[in-house]
Structure formats: structure tokens, C-alpha cells
Amino acid sequence: MSLDPDAQRVLDLIRLTGRPPFETLTPAEAREAYLAGRKALQPEPPEVAEARDLTLPGPAGAVPVRLFRGRNCPADVPAPTLVYYHGGGWVIGDLDTHDGICRHLANAARCRVLSVDYRLAPEQAFPAAVEDSLAVLRHAVSSDGAALGVDPARVAVGGDSAGGNLAAVAAIAARDEGIRLALQLLLYPGTDLGGQHPSYALDLSGFPLTSATMRWFVDHYAPSGADRTDWRASPLRAASLAGVAPAYVMTCGFDPLRDEGIAFADRLAMDGVRVWRVHHADQLHGFLTMGKVIRASAAALDMAAAALRLGFDAAAG
Template sequence: MELDRDAAAVLEMIRTAGRPPWHTLSPDEARASYMAGRQATAPEPMPVAVVKDLVAPGPHGPIPLRLYRPAAAPAAGAAALVFFHGGGWVLGNLESHDGMCRHLAERSGCVVVAVDYRLAPERKFPAPLDDAGAATAWVAAQAGALGLDPARIAVGGDSAGGNLAAALCLMARDAGGPAIAWQMLLYPATDFAMDTPSHRRFEDGHLLTRESMLWFRDHYLNNTAEAADWRASPLRAASVAGLPPALVLTASHDPLRDEGEAYGRRLAEAGVPVTLWRVPGQIHGFLPMGKAIAASARVLDRLAAMMRGALGW
């Protein structure tokens, strides 16, 4: 399968610019580089009727949130997606995925609530997951005040955010709540073993490298033994039965491709309704890059339509 022309151009742009790999930088340096890359590749943000910053209480302190309410969403009883950004549990924030959240909200007619969970290595595992869980529980508890339908709240995220969403669904199932209607897992990390064929085939040269994944892992986890914890590696959960219906999107030229698809297959084998969608020709992290990768907008449009359908709106 050939690499998408736009994705190949992004990789060439990174090579030409001489951008250092994440694993050669400090976390603060990597964060600055990540945001500079966002500015270069993100499209103009879509206007959304209401964009409001909120704060949820969390186990490690207040958690910043950003709510996007499109004009098509009803004032009361709206469906919602609680969204966790990617960035290897080390990078990213509300701004890095602002355009993506706007796109999903505006095209779906659903409310999107982005979560600015705390990052490693300052807050290691399971602090980001704790924040994700606390934020989701708060949104569900405040559904009436936020104009949301508590029976139609989904969770989702890309990459590390997809990992948090998957683990959160397992936690919510075991704890008896909050109720989650759907999960949207976008090229998610599901297993820190990192020993699949796609990890070996795309270990270098396709934006996310094996060395950088090890760098992310070592910043996120307190020790390598935690890689076996299903909260870090959802694919290792003893059972995935009884989880919400899911969409699992993967990219063909992504080291995380095989573990994402393996998680989707496990869901299906356990009787969970799942849509598994591999986007051909794409690299890890392509969705927020609409200025540089034309396919991004088309995929986001389809994701928004699927979100709308899954949440009954």
C-alpha cells in the first residue's frame, strides 16, 4: 500500500526542516516542537456557536475542560463526546486539538468536551487516566446543567487519548458507571509490548518511531512492569465483554496499527458492536493536520457522521 502523497510531503517537510525526534528532546522542548508542528499543519479552525472553558474537580487538582456546542445541538439533552487529546501522555493540550474538536462538533451537531488531563513525566501513570475518569464523571454528573443527555455521552481520543478512552471504558464497566454510550478510538495505543509486525515495519521514518514510543513509555510509566497493567495496556484486560459499542480507526503506515486492530477484534469476539476502519496511506497523527493532509477533513467528516449516528442524533 502506497503512502498518501500529502502524508509523504509532511514527512519530507519534517526531514527537510531537521526537526529533532521526540526522544532526543526534554519534555518541555518536545512540547514546544509539537505545538510548532501543529501551527504548521493545522487548518483554520471552524467557527462553533459556543466555545466555553470549564473546570472539573479532579484527584490531583482542577482539570481544565473546553466545551464546544454547535448551533445544531439542542439547548437541553444534547449528545456529547468527552475527548482526550493525543501526544504520548507527555505532549498536547486543549490548543493542540482545538481544530479537531471544532470539526467534530460542527459536523456532528454533538457537543464535544475536551479534557486537559495532566501530563507525564510530571504526573506519571495513572494520573492522566485518573483525570480522564474524573472529568468524564463530572460531565455525566453535570449533564443537566451543561444541556446534555446523560444517556448519550461518549468518550474518545487519538493515540494516547484513545488509550485513555479505552481504559476508561473498562474502568467504568467495572465500577458501574458513569454510563458511556460509545467509544471512539483513533489510532489508539493499546499494548506497551510494542512487538507487532507494524511496530517493526514502521519503526522509523513515519513520524512516530519506536525510539519515541519507548521515550513516551518511559516518561509515562513508573516502571516497565506497569506495561502489563490493563489500565496502561487495555489489550491485556482479562475481559472486554460488556463494553460500549466502539469505533476503532487505524492508519495503514502507523506502528500502532496492529495493536489497535487487535483490540478491535477482541471487542468483536467478546460481542461488543465494533466498526474497525483502517485509513489507507496514512501516518500516525494525521487527523489534526488538515492544512497539509487533505484526507484529514474527509475522515473527520465521516467520523462526525458516525458519531452522530452512534449517539442517535
Template sequence: MLHPQARALMDLMAERGVPPTHTLSPAEARAFYRERRTFTQPEPPQVAAVRELTATTPQGDIPLRLYRPLGPDATTVLPVLVYYHGGGWVIGDLDTHDTLCRELANAAGCAVVAVDYRMGPEHRFPAAVDDVLAATRWVREQAGALRLDPGRLAVGGDSAGGNLAALVALAARDAGDLPIAFQLLIYPATDMRRGHPSHTTNGDGYVLTRDTLAYFHDHYIADPAHDLDWRASPLLHTDLAGLPPALVITAGYDPLRDEGLDYARALTEAGNRATCVCFERQIHGFITMGRVLDEANTAVALCAAELRRVLG
């Protein structure tokens, strides 16, 4: 059932000898991820405005990038999606997810603020969690100056970024000081123990492997006991009630598939509104690959439609 386009991409990677991420140093993996994006990502669409910002927080200065969509004029107060990039808490940055943020902004008619959080192994858990929480609070505090509506603030991310978005929603609910309107969780990591069946059935042969997951985990998590901390594994939080509506996207050939589904199920059972859509024929990371995977563009359109519906 693997999509022929996904199979063709994987065959091309094998033919060209693309090295598995876990065989590279973090610096090499970051550079390779940044450079190879041009082969699979669409051309970045034009948006109305892009601003480089800096959030001054107790953790230090955090780089941000603000996108305003085509259409509304510069004075319009817009809903906003605060977006956390994927990359296993080790790789990825504002540039690797620039196209996706532009696509979401234009299609959803909202502003997007991308967060360049600290990563491992230089900055271990919970540095990334602290950064995304601080950055999201900063966006809310600065909403007036940025022409954003703090009452229509969503969080989202893919993979490790989906993990962080889920954690922000939980921490915001617990603190009661950061209202979140929606959470967009794209193939999120929700259980650091990595014991769900899809880690076995999809653990080899589909780009993101068990070895690469272990590489990311071990560069991010310093103490194995942290796997049980809900700030690393949101699925293990003892109370999932009272959370914002969620859209969870999963992929059929992704090791993270089952923990994404389980998180959506747990959200629903706790009384929340949660929708889970599995792209059965796709691999992990597919949503940024719209140049070579048609279903990536479908997934982007679905995410944008939900953002537009919920945020108005």
C-alpha cells in the same frame, strides 16, 4: 502505497530539519508540538460556543473545554463526546486539539468536552487514567447544568487519548456507575509491550518511530511491570465483554496499527459491536493534519458520522 501528500509532508519535515520528538526535553517537545500545529491543521471552524471549565475532583482541579456546535440553540440538551488528546501521555493540550474538537462538534451535532489531564514525566501512570475517569464522571454529574444528555455520553481520543478512552470504557463498565454510549478510538495505543509486527515494519521513517515511542513510554511508565496493567494496556484486560460500540481508526504506516486492529478484533470476539477502518496510506497523527492531508478530513467526517448515528 504511502499517500503522496504524506510523503510530501515527511520530505518537507526532513528538508526543514524538524527535530524528532525524542531528541527534545518534555518542555521543548510540548512547545514545539503546540507551535507546529498551525502548519498542518485547518483553520479552527466557528462553533456556537466555547467555555473553559474546571472539574473539581479528588485528584484536584482538571481544566476542560466545552464546545457547542453550530445549529442548536443554547437551551438544547445535546449528546456529548468527552475527548482526550493525543501526545504520548507527555505532550499535547487543549489547544493542540482545539480544531479537531470543533470539527467533530459541528459535523456530529454534539457537544465536545476536551480534558486537559496530567502528563508524564511530572505525573506518571496512572495519573492520566485517574484524571480522565474523574473528569468524565464530573461531566456526567454536571450534565444538567451544562445542557448535556448523560444518557448519550461518548468517549474518544487519538493515540494516547485513544488508549485513555478505551480505559474509561472498561473502568466504567467494571464500576457500573458511568454509562458510556460509544467509544471513538483513533489509532489507539492498546499494548504497552510494543511487540506487534507494525512496531518493526513501521518503526522507522514515518514520523512516529520506535525511539519516540520509547521516549513517551519511559516518561509515562515508571515501573516496567505496569505494562501488564490493563489500565495501561487495555488489550490485556481479561474480560472485554459488555463494552459500548466502538469505531477504531488505524493508519497503514503507523507503528500502532496492529495493536489497534487487534483491539478491534478482541472487542468483536468478546461480543461487542466494533468497526475498524484502516487508512492504508497514512501515518500516525494524520487526523489533525487536514490542511495538508485530504484523508484527514475524510477521517474526521467518518468519525462524526458514526457519532451522529450512534448518539442520535
């Protein structure tokens, strides 16, 4: 399968602008470069019924979050809610870099989205991001979540890339804590920090995410080899996935994380979990945040939102 011509345009833009690979930058420089890329790659954020910033209690202090209420999502009744974890290799990304994704999903799924600004590595390495992610989820499904308009019986977790990793971890932790989730929405997720799956050998020179970039992220996030085998860092290595929430697993053809995402979907199915699998064979990692150039990103987000609606409806029933 050849690369989507729109995705090729992104590669051409990267080459023409001379943006250096993230692994050649400091984490602070990489964050600035990633945020700056929004202007060239992301469309104008869609209007939602409500968007507000607030903080929720976390294990190391307040965790910043952004709460979206989609159009056609009523303000005065508890609503289905997606707790969303942004991508960026646990090192880059924030509420602003993934604002557009969250707005799109809130509108298309007619729900609330609670976007989590978890602590980043290397300043706060593993398991800081996991701890913040779980703290926000626990708050959402508690009685305190009602103040945010959350229906605790219809809560899903989701994320892209590193955020997909955190969502998969949250789904396992939720099972172990007796929290019933409607869905885990895993968008080109990282599921195994070992970096040994065959897609790590893909020649992706000039792509936004290569195996070298991914190793740079992992080195910052989980510098200890022991941490990388912990299921909270590598959910594919969990002893069992039986009993976790139904899953929507989306993978891309031009992505070093492709095979571990597919392997995770396989493990879920083997352990008796309902799985929706979607593979965009002609797309590159990160295309969901490139909708200004890659037209397929909007359709892919609509598909994810449709799965969310099904998950919320099933949980309500």
C-alpha cells in the same frame, strides 16, 4: 499500499525544517515543538456555536477542560456529548493542539465536545492521566453534567493515539461502574504498552511517530514494567472487554500502533462488542491533526462523526 502523497508532503516538510525526533528532546522541548507544528499542519479552526474554558474537580485538583457546542446543537436542551482525550503520548499535547479536531467533531456530529487537559508525564506519570480522564467522565454523566448541557444518556468517550488509549480505558471503567456509554471513538489508539506487536518493526524513519518515539513516550508515562501490564495502561490486556460500549476503531497503515489497534478491535468483536473498523492503509499516525496538508483528514473526521451520530441515536432509542 503506498503512502498518500499529501502525507509524503508532511514528511518532506519535517525533513526540510529539520525538526528533530521527539525522543531527542526533553519533554518541555517536545511540547513546544508539537505546539509550533500547528501553524504548518493544521487548518484554521472552524467556527462553533460556543467554546469556553473551565475547570472540573479532579483527584489532584482542578482539571482544565474546554467545552465546545457545535453548530446546529441547541443551547437550551441537554445534548449528546463526546468526552475527548487528546493525543501526544501522555507527554505532549493540550487543549490547543487538538482544538481543531474537537471543533470539527462538534459541528459534524451536532453535539457538545468536552476536551480534557489531563496531567502529563513525566511530571505526573501513570495513572495520573487515567484518574483525571475518569474524573471528567464521571462528572459529565452525573447530575452536575446537566449544568454543562450534557445529556447523561448520550455520552461517548473518544481520543486519538494516547487519547484513544485513555478512551478505551474509560470505556472499561465505565462498564465496571455501571455507566452506559453511547460509543468509544478510538482513533489510531495505543492499546498495549508492551511494544511487541509486529508493526513496531516497520521502518518509519523520518515519520512523526516511530517505534523509538513510542518507547520514549512509554518510558516517561509508565516507567515501571508492572504498570505497563495494568489494563488501565494497556486495555488490550484487560481480562474481558465484554459489555463495554460499542466501538469505532480507526487504524493507519504507516503506524507502529497499527497492529495493537487492530488487535483491540479483534478482541472487542470476540467479546461480543459491536465494532466499526476503519483502516486508512495509506496514512501515517497523527494525520487527523495535519488537515492543512493532508486533505483526507477532514473526510476521516467526518466518518468518525457519522459513527458518533449513530451511537448517540442508538443510545437515545
